[in-house]
Amino acid sequence: xxxxxxxxxxxxxxxCIVFGFDGETLKLLLxxxxxxxxxxxWSLMGGFVQASESLDQAANRIxxxxxxxxxxxxxxxxxxxxxxxxxxxxxISVSYFALVDIHKYEKQISTDFHAEWVPLKxxxxxxxxxxxxxxxxxxxxxxxxxxxxxxxxxxxxxFTLPQLQTLYExxxxxxxxxxxxxxxxxATGLLIKLTDKDKAGSKRGAYYYQLNMQKYYxxxxxxxxxxxxxxxxxx
Amino acid sequence: xxxxxxxxxxxxxxxCIVFGFDGETLKLLLxxxxxxxxxxxWSLMGGFVQASESLDQAANRIxxxxxxxxxxxxxxxxxxxxxxxxxxxxxISVSYFALVDIHKYEKQISTDFHAEWVPLKxxxxxxxxxxxxxxxxxxxxxxxxxxxxxxxxxxxxxFTLPQLQTLYExxxxxxxxxxxxxxxxxATGLLIKLTDKDKAGSKRGAYYYQLNMQKYYxxxxxxxxxxxxxxxxxx
DNA sequence: CCAAAAGTGTTGCGGCTACACCCATGC
DNA sequence: GCATGGGTGTAGCCGCAACACTTTTGG
Numbered sequence: 172x173x174x175x176x177x178x179x180x181x182x183x184x185x186x187c188i189v190f191g192f193d194g195e196t197l198k199l200l201l202x203x204x205x206x207x208x209x210x211x212x213w214s215l216m217g218g219f220v221q222a223s224e225s226l227d228q229a230a231n232r233i234x235x236x237x238x239x240x241x242x243x244x245x246x247x248x249x250x251x252x253x254x255x256x257x258x259x260x261x262x263i264s265v266s267y268f269a270l271v272d273i274h275k276y277e278k279q280i281s282t283d284f285h286a287e288w289v290p291l292k293x294x295x296x297x298x299x300x301x302x303x304x305x306x307x308x309x310x311x312x313x314x315x316x317x318x319x320x321x322x323x324x325x326x327x328x329x330f331t332l333p334q335l336q337t338l339y340e341x342x343x344x345x346x347x348x349x350x351x352x353x354x355x356x357x358a359t360g361l362l363i364k365l366t367d368k369d370k371a372g373s374k375r376g377a378y379y380y381q382l383n384m385q386k387y388y389x390x391x392x393x394x395x396x397x398x399x400x401x402x403x404x405x406x
Numbered sequence: 407x408x409x410x411x412x413x414x415x416x417x418x419x420x421x422c423i424v425f426g427f428d429g430e431t432l433k434l435l436l437x438x439x440x441x442x443x444x445x446x447x448w449s450l451m452g453g454f455v456q457a458s459e460s461l462d463q464a465a466n467r468i469x470x471x472x473x474x475x476x477x478x479x480x481x482x483x484x485x486x487x488x489x490x491x492x493x494x495x496x497x498i499s500v501s502y503f504a505l506v507d508i509h510k511y512e513k514q515i516s517t518d519f520h521a522e523w524v525p526l527k528x529x530x531x532x533x534x535x536x537x538x539x540x541x542x543x544x545x546x547x548x549x550x551x552x553x554x555x556x557x558x559x560x561x562x563x564x565f566t567l568p569q570l571q572t573l574y575e576x577x578x579x580x581x582x583x584x585x586x587x588x589x590x591x592x593a594t595g596l597l598i599k600l601t602d603k604d605k606a607g608s609k610r611g612a613y614y615y616q617l618n619m620q621k622y623y624x625x626x627x628x629x630x631x632x633x634x635x636x637x638x639x640x641x
Numbered sequence: 642c643c644a645a646a647a648g649t650g651t652t653g654c655g656g657c658t659a660c661a662c663c664c665a666t667g668c
Numbered sequence: 669g670c671a672t673g674g675g676t677g678t679a680g681c682c683g684c685a686a687c688a689c690t691t692t693t694g695g
Binding site for chain 4: 566567568584585588589603607608609610611612613
């Protein structure tokens with residue numbers, strides 16, 4: 172029974188903007204397309220939605236197939252529907268952004284999947300409207316991170332305050348006073364100080380922290396105040 | 407040339423959650439479906455995307471066709487893609503919310519289009535997942551309005567501070583001290599005080615204000631601080 | 642012993658909240 | 669003249685930004 176028989180049907184793609192942080196630099200995961208059109212051009216992780224799956228399921232499947240990533244933070248961002256955005260056939264793309272602990276997957280991704288982590292400052296030309304998606308993703312992640320503690324998704328389970336601060340400084344492209352930063356972060360009550368130190372970054376070593384998962388989940392929708400002046404979201 | 411021939415194609419719908427404010431109550435514009443499935447059930451303003459139009463164009467067209475509304479504030483919200491959300495045939499719905507000055511269209515809508523303004527507190531059961539869309543729209547409008555001056559889109563070009571305050575109180579389902587409210591609002595510099603008064607609401611009358619359009623457009627993306635405590639966004 | 646990064650406290654200011662009374666007018 | 673809603677000011681507190689020195693240790 173098809174009551175909607177006169178209507179047009181369209182391809183639906185999912186495209187994922189995958190953020191990673193290696194302790195110093197904020198990066199995106201990009202891939203060289205192995206198929207036409209635009210073969211060998213750089214592209215986001217994308218694929219078509221299948222008849223049997225929801226949008227979220229498609230996003231998770233595509234991420235897994237192209238990168239091996241599974242169980243990462245994934246959030247729907249925006250749907251792109253210009254009529255000519257894919258030159259072969261009209262395709263509506265539902266975009267997602269993902270936040271990934273880069274270390275967990277670094278080797279796996281490059282050997283098995285020919286995907287590559289590219290510093291956000293040096294993104295090459297991308298196919299279709301993927302450039303636009305990246306710009307929106309940068310804005311979205313800032314917007315959200317200014318209000319919610321999502322950036323922890325980019326860090327390993329144990330991390331130091333200097334690492335966390337570098338991450339915030341990368342995302343907001345700013346520099347933050349470390350005394351005020353640590354006060355604000357610790358005031359959230361989300362962090363548990365561990366007894367051992369990371370000696371990699373300095374001679375003295377920096378204490379490891381981990382998330383208080385209880386509070387993290389409870390406060391995820393709540394508002395935090397880590398960024399001094401949200402006007403830094405502007406550009 | 408069809409390189410994607412093996413992929414499934416889907417119906418794409420656009421559904422609009424249309425908010426209006428009559429000076430007292432926040433309302434949604436709903437319609438009784440004139441076609442199957444779910445004929446005569448309440449529904450959001452929706453329709454199918456056509457081959458020749460972008461998502462934004464489809465949203466604007468559908469709003470115009472179903473309500474006569476044109477040139478109103480319209481923002482893409484979220485895409486719903488559960489496989490069984492439309493029982494007849496799988497349909498992905500891209501939802502938009504709209505903010506409308508209710509007075510401009512009140513008569514027109516009910517006479518010409520059989521659409522109806524329903525108080526947000528008394529929304530009937532809706533078809534499909536439209537209930538879920540409404541819930542998300544309430545959250546989205548609060549979220550955005552806590553940070554950006556979008557609620558002016560719901561008011562006529564001349565309005566009073568008590569009207570504006572009632573609007574904020576409706577949206578955030580809270581009550582606000584009027585002295586503090588007026589200080590915060592006026593501190594944004596977005597308002598121009600006019601010399602005449604609205605005598606409808608009281609004997610003394612309340613001064614009309616209008617938006618400083620220069621500043622309004624310049625500050626639309628910037629952050630304002632009208633809501634005392636953003637934790638009111640919680641529920 | 643020195644370089645390099647980590648850690649930590651205080652003060653002052655600005656902005657926010659809480660709060661109450663007078664004003665204008667239609668009836 | 670009184671009831672109704674509109675308009676306005678202040679004081680105290682809290683939170684935030686600004687700011688510099690000491691600690692640790694690998695080399």
